[in-house]
Amino acid sequence: MEILLRAVIGGVVVSAFALLGDVFQPKRFAGLFGAAPSVALASLGLAIASNGKLYAALEARSMAGGAIAFFVYAYCVCVVMMKYKPSAMLCSLAMIPIWCATAFGLWMLWLR
Amino acid sequence: MKVHADFSALRRTKWYEYAIRFLFGGIITAITGMIAKKFGPQVGGLFLAFPAIFPATATLLEKHEKQKKEQKGLNGTKRGRLAAGVDAAGAAMGTGGVLVFALIVWKLLPGNPGSMVLAGATLAWVIVAISIWGAEEKIRQLQRKHLAAKSIQRLRTR
Numbered sequence: 001m002e003i004l005l006r007a008v009i010g011g012v013v014v015s016a017f018a019l020l021g022d023v024f025q026p027k028r029f030a031g032l033f034g035a036a037p038s039v040a041l042a043s044l045g046l047a048i049a050s051n052g053k054l055y056a057a058l059e060a061r062s063m064a065g066g067a068i069a070f071f072v073y074a075y076c077v078c079v080v081m082m083k084y085k086p087s088a089m090l091c092s093l094a095m096i097p098i099w100c101a102t103a104f105g106l107w108m109l110w111l112r
Numbered sequence: 113m114k115v116h117a118d119f120s121a122l123r124r125t126k127w128y129e130y131a132i133r134f135l136f137g138g139i140i141t142a143i144t145g146m147i148a149k150k151f152g153p154q155v156g157g158l159f160l161a162f163p164a165i166f167p168a169t170a171t172l173l174e175k176h177e178k179q180k181k182e183q184k185g186l187n188g189t190k191r192g193r194l195a196a197g198v199d200a201a202g203a204a205m206g207t208g209g210v211l212v213f214a215l216i217v218w219k220l221l222p223g224n225p226g227s228m229v230l231a232g233a234t235l236a237w238v239i240v241a242i243s244i245w246g247a248e249e250k251i252r253q254l255q256r257k258h259l260a261a262k263s264i265q266r267l268r269t270r
Contacts, residue, residue: 010141031202062157081197
């Protein structure tokens with residue numbers, strides 16, 4: 001039940017930020033909403049309610065590492081898309097290992 | 113280019129495209145919770161900044177930009193892909209705000225009301241992300257001006 005609730009709240013929050021990204025122009029500005037803390041807002045609210053504030057604060061600490069990894073990922077996607085112009089789906093999915101490597105690298109070095 | 117809202121973009125998005133984003137967001141949020149439960153908040157927290165919706169958004173943007181060009185009888189493949197690249201640049205700028213959001217929640221949450229900290233951190237995300245975008249726009253404007261001035265000078269010396 002908790003997972004279902006989490007999924008519904010996450011879906012609503014993520015969709016709301018995605019709508020903002022659709023509406024705004026220019027696209028460089030709208031792209032800001034692609035990196036909105038939508039999953040974090042849904043997850044942290046639930047984490048505070050079910051596991052307490054200290055638990056949620058620990059999650060937020062690791063989220064900082066995830067945010068740095070997101071920057072590296074988005075930068076790589078941007079460079080590859082601009083230079084080689086592959087399909088957006090192929091490029092954005094193929095680059096996910098870059099996020100994983102950076103996030104877990106930071107976790108090993110800093111957050112563990 | 114000035115920032116403005118174009119609500120006609122909402123009509124271009126099909127119902128199943130909204131559903132895909134809802135599903136992506138829901139699944140990632142649920143998986144994040146499961147990871148945190150199994151491996152602890154230190155690992156689960158990393159996924160709070162996972163690019164959950166980015167691939168779906170970039171793909172939809174590419175498709176919509178391509179369709180717009182094709183309605184004018186042009187091949188929009190290149191335009192669509194460039195638009196997705198520009199969207200990625202915006203996302204990269206937005207991550208500065210996400211980092212500040214995470215740091216505020218980490219430092220302030222233990223001693224303050226949760227709803228206030230989340231609201232404040234979201235506001236900080238908006239301010240930081242827009243400031244980074246604004247600073248980058250200014251730099252790009254200056255670069256364009258500098259290039260234009262250089263071209264004029266080159267033409268005059270010929």
